[in-house]
Amino acid sequence: MKHDNEENIRLKEQLKQKDEEIRRKDEELQREQEERNRILEENGKLKFENQMLKDKENTQNVDLKRIAEILRQPLVGTQQQQQQIQKQQEDECRKLIIQYEGKEDDEGRLNIINLGIVEALIYIFLSRSLDLITNPFSELFLKITTPSSDEIILQLFSKNPYPSLIRLLNHQDINIVDDAIISISNILIAGQNTTPSYSLHPHFDTISQCDGINQIFRIFKRNDIGKHSKRIAAECISFLFRAREISNSEMKKEIIAYLKQIITKKDKEEMNRAIRALKRLALNAANRTEIEKDGFAIPDDD
Structure with missing residues (x-):
């Protein structure tokens, strides 16, 4: 059991x-x-x-x-048809302006460059009568340059935009002139940032070949442009003549005097930008002599 x-x-x-x-x-x-x-x-x-x-x-x-x-569509046909094409092109530019306004998107901007929009804008700037080039076209180009990385802007530079932007400096619309000079400046900055700080600017010859330096100086001298565009034009000259003598004596005196005068102002950002511009020019002995007249010494920027 x-x-x-x-x-x-x-x-x-x-x-x-x-x-x-x-x-x-x-x-x-x-x-x-x-x-x-x-x-x-x-x-x-x-x-x-x-x-x-x-x-x-x-x-x-x-x-x-x-x-x-x-x-890329040319303005052809009757006047009404041309106006319709122009309006459609402006509307498409406005859409992209809204999409990229203040937005950091290198990938999106690279697509804009690679898919032919930049080349289409450049062709419009070069071939179309200036009075038919309206603000949406120039503003879109500006938005492609900022906010953008240096690498993206150098991709833009590879499309040879300077001749078209220089042409826009002769536009009667001051807003378009503003867009053009700021776009030029943004591309020059990328060229400066990607080369040694003591070297000649890599875009000098490209701009010289389309009379860009003289055109930028004319913008600087114009009385009908805003103070901001005048300052940007002076900075463009300082980029182009980094470590290089400004051979035009009138340009040398006026640009340097203007930059020295900005340093006396209270606006800290403008003052620092002017200091950096003078330092670029002072890398050349002849420019430095002009800068140091009357005992002037370039202060340090913050």
Whole structure:
């Protein structure tokens, strides 16, 4: 009897262990299934998100290609048809201006450059009558230059924009002149930032070839432009003549006198920019002699 009880207890214990083992295996199988489901779900989400990103990128690229095609349209046909083309082009420019206003998006700007919008704008600036080049065109170009990294702006420089921007400096609309001189300045800054601080500016010859230096100096001398554009024009001259003598004596005297005069003002940002401009010019001995007349010493910028 006792032996039977012990045998029953042993059998029950074995059954209990088997049940426990089966339960553990079931739990392991369930965990494995849950893990597989989780991985499948994550992969599905990842694929979905990747597809969404691709769709978004493709949509943006298609839109940019379409805009480039619209901007490439020549003004032909009846006067009404030409006006319709002009309006459509201006509207497309405004859309991109709104999209990139103050927005750091190097990838988006690179797409604008690579998909032909910049080249279309440059062609408009070079070929169209100035009175038909309106503010949306010049403002969009400006928005492409800022806020942008130096690398993006150098991609823009590779499209040879200076001749077209220099042409805009002769525009009757001061706002377009402002856009052009600031765009020129932004491209010059990228050229400066990506070369040794003591070296000649790499864009000097390119701008000289389209009479850009004289055109920028004319902007500086104009009485009908704003103080901001006048200062930007002077800074452009300082970029171009970094470590290089300003050979035009009138230009040398007026630009240097103007920059020295800004230093006496209370606006700290303007003062520091003028100091840096003078330091660029002072890398050349002849410029430095003009700067140091009457005992003037360039102060340190903050």
